Amino acid sequence: MSETCSTIMPALRYRDAPAAIDWLCQVLGFERHAVYPGPDNTIGHAELTLGGGMIMLGSYKDDAYGRGFKSPAEVGGFETRSAYVIVADADAVYAKAKAAGGTIVREIQNTGYGSREFTVKDLEGHSWSVGTYNPWAAQG
Numbered sequence: 406m407s408e409t410c411s412t413i414m415p416a417l418r419y420r421d422a423p424a425a426i427d428w429l430c431q432v433l434g435f436e437r438h439a440v441y442p443g444p445d446n447t448i449g450h451a452e453l454t455l456g457g458g459m460i461m462l463g464s465y466k467d468d469a470y471g472r473g474f475k476s477p478a479e480v481g482g483f484e485t486r487s488a489y490v491i492v493a494d495a496d497a498v499y500a501k502a503k504a505a506g507g508t509i510v511r512e513i514q515n516t517g518y519g520s521r522e523f524t525v526k527d528l529e530g531h532s533w534s535v536g537t538y539n540p541w542a543a544q545g
Contacts, residue, residue, distance in 0.1 A: 410459075411459060414452075414461050415461075415486065415488050416462065417461075417531060418462065418463060418465045418466075418474040419448075419462060419463075419464060419465065419531075420464070420465055420476060421529070422447060422448035422451065422462060422464040423446060423448060424528060425527065425528065425529060426448065426451055426453065428505060428507075428528055429460075430453065432498070432501045432502050432505045433492075433498060433501075433502075433533060433535065434455055434498065435453035435454065435455045435460070436453065436454050436455070437451070437453060438452040438454045438459065439451065439452040443463075443464060447463075447464035448462070448463050448464045449463060450463050455491075456491065476529050476530060477526070477530030477531060477532075482526075484531065487524075488531075488534070489534045489535075490533055490534070490535045491537070492535055495513060495520075495521040495522055495523065499513045499523050499525075499535070502523075502525040502535070506528060507525040507526060507527060507528070508530075509525050510526055510532065511534070516536075516538070518538060519537075519538060520536040521537045522534060522536025522537065522538065523535055523536070
């Protein structure tokens with residue numbers, strides 16, 4: 406996988422951001438790049454990396470910007486975004502996700518475009534598609 410830094414970074418809000426960081430790192434393989442704590446066991450801002458990609462996240466905040474975000478749990482499980490995570494061994498990550506309490510919404514499968522992948526909802530209901538398909542790799 407290319408180690409080129411991505412110029413697009415999904416950003417998420419969590420009610421329990423410290424637990425979300427732990428889950429994302431332990432289950433999906435993210436690494437803590439930067440974590441800035443906030444008051445009362447909240448996260449002001451965090452950056453998690455995986456290969457050449459990065460996501461940013463923080464705790465929900467009751468301010469003008471923060472009130473624009475809802476957890477999937479607050480809106481009937483619906484989402485307006487999804488993220489795809491490239492991994493070398495989708496079966497291993499699938500096993501970790503199931504063991505860590507993730508809700509599998511699309512079972513692990515082989516696709517017609519050469520990927521082995523599945524989709525899991527994390528502990529707060531955010532969807533993560535995980536697979537071996539790498540759009541940066543030469544297609545042929």
